[in-house]
Amino acid sequence: MPQFQVQYKYNSKTHTINLTSDSWQKVRDFAQELINGEITEIREFIYQDDTVKKDDGDYVPYSSFFIKDDKEAFASFKIPKVKKYLTNLQLENFLKNHIKINSKTPHSVKISSKN
Numbered sequence: 249m250p251q252f253q254v255q256y257k258y259n260s261k262t263h264t265i266n267l268t269s270d271s272w273q274k275v276r277d278f279a280q281e282l283i284n285g286e287i288t289e290i291r292e293f294i295y296q297d298d299t300v301k302k303d304d305g306d307y308v309p310y311s312s313f314f315i316k317d318d319k320e321a322f323a324s325f326k327i328p329k330v331k332k333y334l335t336n337l338q339l340e341n342f343l344k345n346h347i348k349i350n351s352k353t354p355h356s357v358k359i360s361s362k363n
Contacts, residue, residue: 251293258285266293306332311361315343315354323349330361 252275255264263285269275272290279287307329316322330339340357347354 251296253291253293254279254283254287255289255291256283256285256287258283262288308332309362311339311359313339313343314358315347315349316356317349317352318355321349323347336361 249268249270251266251268252272253264253266254275255262256279257263265279265283267275267278269278272292275290276287279290310326310328311330312324312326314322314324334342336359339359343357344353
């Protein structure tokens with residue numbers, strides 16, 4: 249049976265709960281009755297890997313990214329557990345190939361990693 253994640257806001261904090269149901273409409277109806285907050289998103293799990301993996305520790309705790317387009321738009325975000333063997337140049341090229349700002353390739357990428 250499909251699993252869904254309901255994201256909702258309550259007192260300016262975002263929360264999630266995971267539910268199993270045969271339709272997202274039933275999940276929505278259940279959540280609207282149960283949750284005292286604003287439902288902001290319902291996601292269906294398309295792929296879920298339940299295997300237990302050994303932590304090899306071959307990663308940095310997180311990397312922060314600050315990307316800009318050629319004008320004024322920018323975005324910043326953190327990604328936890330980035331593989332250690334990836335260089336900043338590889339990460340920059342990956343972001344430029346896969347991330348868009350205002351439908352454009354980023355003009356500049358700044359990366360900092362917590363070691």
